[in-house]
Amino acid sequence: xxxxxxNGWTATxxxxxxxxxxxxxxxxxxxxxxxxxxxxxDDVTGSxxxxxxxxxxxxxxxxxxxxDGTTFSRPTALALRSDTGxxxxxxxxxxxxxxxFEPLEGTVFDIEVTAVE
Numbered sequence: 306x307x308x309x310x311x312n313g314w315t316a317t318x319x320x321x322x323x324x325x326x327x328x329x330x331x332x333x334x335x336x337x338x339x340x341x342x343x344x345x346x347d348d349v350t351g352s353x354x355x356x357x358x359x360x361x362x363x364x365x366x367x368x369x370x371x372x373d374g375t376t377f378s379r380p381t382a383l384a385l386r387s388d389t390g391x392x393x394x395x396x397x398x399x400x401x402x403x404x405x406f407e408p409l410e411g412t413v414f415d416i417e418v419t420a421v422e
Contacts, residue, residue, distance in 0.1 A: 315357045320345055330354055341370065344418060349378040353417045365408040367416060371400040382420035387411030394419075 318330035321343055328343035333354065344352035364385075371379045379400055385393040393406040 313359045316342070317355045317357075318342055319351075319353045319355075320348070321352075322346060344380075346377050349380060349418050349421045351418065353415050356414045356416070358412050361410060361412055362414075363408045363410045364414060366403050366405045367395075368403050369397055369401070371397075378421035380418045380420070381422050382418075384415075384417045384419045385409055386415045386417070388413040 312334070314334055316330040316334050321330065322328040322345055325343070327340040330342045332340035333342050333356070342354050367383070367385070369380065369383070371377075379397075381397050383395045383397065383404060385395065385406065387409050388411045391409055391411070393409055395404040395406050397404055
């Protein structure tokens, strides 16, 4: 888990697709739409992306893009947790979606894949 910082955010993940630097956690911060944090293709549940901010932030949405196909597990639910102890459970209805939820405040946010299909 090598953290990378950008605009006051640091990103780490507990796992990613191996062998591809463009899939590391820092890819969510680089502003490049051709890169993204990518979970392992066959062991998705329990994958966690952690975003840490230098100051208190509020989030109320995350963009999710998933490979849609029979050979990949597609995330269908996320749990978002902040360092305040608050949790938001979010269902994902489509492979490409913006998941919205009640605002979540904190300095550390864990975004965990909790269900796949």
